[in-house]
Amino acid sequence: MKRFKIAMAAVASAALLLAGCGGEPEGPSSDFDPNAPVTLDLAFWGNDTRAGFYKNAIAKFNEKYPNITVNSTFLPFPEFWEKRQIEAAGRDLPDVMQFDYAYLRQYSQNKLLLDLKPYLGKYIKTDGFAESTLGIGVVNGVTTALPIGTNAWAMFTNTALISKSGAGAYTGGTSWDEYATWMGSVTKAGGGSVWGGTDPTGRIQNFEISLRANGKNLFDDAGAPQFTKADLADFWGKGAQVRGTGATIPTKRLLEVAPKSGFGAGLTTSELTWDNFGAGYAGDLGAAASGLALTAPPVTKAGAKDLYLKPSMLHAIAANSEHPEASALLVDFLVNSQEAGAVFGTNRGLPASSTHLAGVKLDPLSQKILDYETSIKERLGQAPPVPVVGYGSIEEKFRQLGEELGLGTVTVEQAVDQFFSEMDTILKK
Amino acid sequence: MVTVPTSAGTPTARGSGRTTDRRAAAAPHAQQPLEPGRRTSGGAAAAARRETIAGYGFLAPWLVGFFGLTVGPMAVSLYLAFTRYDIFTPPEWVGFGNFVRMFTDDPVFLRSAKVTLEYVLIGTPVKLAAALAIALLLNSITRGSGFFRSAFYTPSLIGASVSVAIVWRAMFAGDGPVDSSLQVLGIELGGWVGDVDLAIPMMIILVVWQFGAPMVIFLAGLKQVPTELYEAAQVDGAGPVHRFWKVTVPMLSPVIFFNLLLETIHAFQVFGSAFIISNGSGAPGGQLNFITIYMYKRGFADMQMGYAAAIAWIVLVVVAIIAAIMFRTARSWVYYAGDNR
Numbered sequence: 140m141k142r143f144k145i146a147m148a149a150v151a152s153a154a155l156l157l158a159g160c161g162g163e164p165e166g167p168s169s170d171f172d173p174n175a176p177v178t179l180d181l182a183f184w185g186n187d188t189r190a191g192f193y194k195n196a197i198a199k200f201n202e203k204y205p206n207i208t209v210n211s212t213f214l215p216f217p218e219f220w221e222k223r224q225i226e227a228a229g230r231d232l233p234d235v236m237q238f239d240y241a242y243l244r245q246y247s248q249n250k251l252l253l254d255l256k257p258y259l260g261k262y263i264k265t266d267g268f269a270e271s272t273l274g275i276g277v278v279n280g281v282t283t284a285l286p287i288g289t290n291a292w293a294m295f296t297n298t299a300l301i302s303k304s305g306a307g308a309y310t311g312g313t314s315w316d317e318y319a320t321w322m323g324s325v326t327k328a329g330g331g332s333v334w335g336g337t338d339p340t341g342r343i344q345n346f347e348i349s350l351r352a353n354g355k356n357l358f359d360d361a362g363a364p365q366f367t368k369a370d371l372a373d374f375w376g377k378g379a380q381v382r383g384t385g386a387t388i389p390t391k392r393l394l395e396v397a398p399k400s401g402f403g404a405g406l407t408t409s410e411l412t413w414d415n416f417g418a419g420y421a422g423d424l425g426a427a428a429s430g431l432a433l434t435a436p437p438v439t440k441a442g443a444k445d446l447y448l449k450p451s452m453l454h455a456i457a458a459n460s461e462h463p464e465a466s467a468l469l470v471d472f473l474v475n476s477q478e479a480g481a482v483f484g485t486n487r488g489l490p491a492s493s494t495h496l497a498g499v500k501l502d503p504l505s506q507k508i509l510d511y512e513t514s515i516k517e518r519l520g521q522a523p524p525v526p527v528v529g530y531g532s533i534e535e536k537f538r539q540l541g542e543e544l545g546l547g548t549v550t551v552e553q554a555v556d557q558f559f560s561e562m563d564t565i566l567k568k
Numbered sequence: 569m570v571t572v573p574t575s576a577g578t579p580t581a582r583g584s585g586r587t588t589d590r591r592a593a594a595a596p597h598a599q600q601p602l603e604p605g606r607r608t609s610g611g612a613a614a615a616a617r618r619e620t621i622a623g624y625g626f627l628a629p630w631l632v633g634f635f636g637l638t639v640g641p642m643a644v645s646l647y648l649a650f651t652r653y654d655i656f657t658p659p660e661w662v663g664f665g666n667f668v669r670m671f672t673d674d675p676v677f678l679r680s681a682k683v684t685l686e687y688v689l690i691g692t693p694v695k696l697a698a699a700l701a702i703a704l705l706l707n708s709i710t711r712g713s714g715f716f717r718s719a720f721y722t723p724s725l726i727g728a729s730v731s732v733a734i735v736w737r738a739m740f741a742g743d744g745p746v747d748s749s750l751q752v753l754g755i756e757l758g759g760w761v762g763d764v765d766l767a768i769p770m771m772i773i774l775v776v777w778q779f780g781a782p783m784v785i786f787l788a789g790l791k792q793v794p795t796e797l798y799e800a801a802q803v804d805g806a807g808p809v810h811r812f813w814k815v816t817v818p819m820l821s822p823v824i825f826f827n828l829l830l831e832t833i834h835a836f837q838v839f840g841s842a843f844i845i846s847n848g849s850g851a852p853g854g855q856l857n858f859i860t861i862y863m864y865k866r867g868f869a870d871m872q873m874g875y876a877a878a879i880a881w882i883v884l885v886v887v888a889i890i891a892a893i894m895f896r897t898a899r900s901w902v903y904y905a906g907d908n909r
Binding site: 217218220221224225227228245248249251389390391392393394395397398529532535539542543546547548549553557560564565 | 655656657669673674675676741742758759761762763764846847848849851852853854868869870871872
């Protein structure tokens with residue numbers, strides 16, 4: 140009889156455990172005590188600069204909620220997602236995550252993220268958001284993430300380094316050929332230690348804006364590519380011409396300074412990237428940060444709406460979180476509060492929430508970003524559809540092939556074939 | 569009269585014979601009480617069962633680990649190798665699709681296999697040659713050999729660590745210590761880290777630098793070679809080179825075989841240092857995209873777990889074939905002292 144009781148107890152506890160695993164949280168529990176001590180895990184990608192900001196923001200959060208302990212961890216972007224994928228498989232994601240648009244569809248569809256609807260208005264204020272901005276974190280009708288900020292594709296130039304080399308400044312918004320000529324002039328003046336820039340054809344975003352100039356996107360609403368092998372071969376072929384003139388930094392040098400970019404390492408004077416990268420560059424470059432300028436990327440076709448505002452990053456809560464209410468309070472603080480705005484500035488993009496933005500003290504760099512996004516209004520078009528599942532891998536493959544083209548280990552034709560074969564495999568999912 | 573002694577003698581002879589037989593037969597019985605736990609036949613069976621249970625009891629932790637952490641996952645990975653599996657959705661059976669893709673539609677896999685083989689086939693023999701050479705030197709000196717043995721052994725303890733990989737990356741960067749030193753000698757190679765032709769040599773130097781572990785084993789082997797063999801060879805007029813090839817190498821061949829097998833398998837497992845030196849990407853141009861890194865990327869970055877499992881099984885099969893070839897050829901070149909062949 141005793142044995143039977145033990146067996147029953149074991150079965151019952153196993154059943155409870157299984158129920159705990161499979162159960163879907165039904166929203167905030169009514170008996171949530173905001174003063175109960177809880178510990179939350181927070182994960183984000185970035186560098187030391189951003190980690191410092193998060194540390195300060197958490198300290199401010201703890202002034203309000205001393206009972207909520209926040210353990211934060213950070214990794215560079217690719218490793219951040221490798222780690223999340225493994226955790227996702229075990230349904231063991233950190234409570235609160237900085238989230239990327241490219242992965243939002245995959246994680247939402249697999250019910251890995253908490254449905255935020257019951258928490259909106261109650262724990263997370265939504266007054267500061269425009270209706271369209273709130274819609275960014277909605278997948279299949281479910282709100283699973285809140286946008287932190289928006290950003291746009293831009294050109295950073297290192298004016299201090301340019302004037303040191305003796306070359307002229309880049310005005311922005313020229314043709315791609317003129318940009319290449321300018322890079323060549325800087326490289327020549329730099330005398331082998333400074334280069335004008337990095338081959339722009341290594342980044343999928345530059346390919347994207349050249350497609351958008353012709354009224355297309357990378358992928359349509361149904362997730363089918365809107366470019367042909369010939370389009371890509373043409374694009375990479377142009378890169379080969381630029382590299383052939385020796386205007387851009389050799390890929391070999393870039394590999395040596397990675398994970399810093401050539402621009403961040405102070406080796407190149409221009410780089411096309413998202414406009415919120417300024418603070419990261421400033422951190423990488425140290426004292427030379429004052430000489431950073433933001434200008435418009437080269438133009439593929441005059442008058443085209445090739446640029447767009449992208450949610451730079453979002454905040455999401457894991458469906459497996461044991462403290463969804465406390466997590467919601469943290470997310471509210473990180474996306475809405477003036478205090479967090481004051482700490483982060485535009486490090487995470489131009490804030491999406493107006494209350495968050497109100498806290499941002501526009502330091503020279505943030506002011507530059509605000510001015511930049513105002514200046515490109517004419518070029519801003521409609522944002523492309525939510526990225527396809529596996530977009531992160533497609534983007535990374537593009538980058539790797541760009542690197543190989545730079546090293547000369549593949550021909551343009553081979554690279555195009557490899558890219559399409561890879562893309563087909565990923566899209567077949 | 570004649571028959572009496574005969575008939576009297578016969579039983580005696582028979583009797584003595586029987587006595588001998590009985591004694592021989594009785595001998596095991598005589599020892600029986602000395603064996604513990606076998607006093608009665610029923611008790612013996614119970615005791616044996618208890619012993620078996622105790623034996624399995626002691627084995628249990630290992631068995632749990634073996635079936636739970638090795639055999640189980642291996643079986644699952646074999647199943648996954650025939651599926652398309654992204655972790656989030658259930659695996660979907662694709663037959664031999666993954667294997668076909670690997671060899672017909674994935675140039676990155678083929679290049680990854682090529683650089684891995686290059687690394688193993690060059691790195692391992694060079695490492696063993698270095699280990700044997702230093703072991704011979706250390707075997708010939710008496711003063712300070714303990715110090716040198718420890719000094720040479722240290723790199724093999726720390727060589728696979730993250731910190732050494734970071735140091736390696738810095739040392740072989742453009743204008744780093746290695747590049748600068750070579751420039752002094754008039755050799756202009758530039759940085760190795762981002763160089764398509766120099767990345768594998770840089771990794772080979774890293775693995776050769778860790779020759780300490782096989783060296784210690786070689787040294788132990790060298791101490792076992794009987795000195796009279798050298799003396800006899802010397803008397804017969806054999807020089808140092810001759811003595812090395814005709815005495816040292818044959819006597820050391822089991823140790824060489826052991827080291828070769830171990831180091832080859834070990835070389836296939838290269839991961840951490842290449843991952844860190846290439847910044848997780850296998851760059852430059854896939855030269856450091858060793859099969860383990862490629863497998864990891866496919867599995868955990870691209871979420872193609874089925875494909876990654878298929879690669880893992882191909883690696884296992886290739887390593888098994890190489891090991892089998894080694895065991896096969898070993899019969900003709902490995903000499904075991906005391907073997908009457």
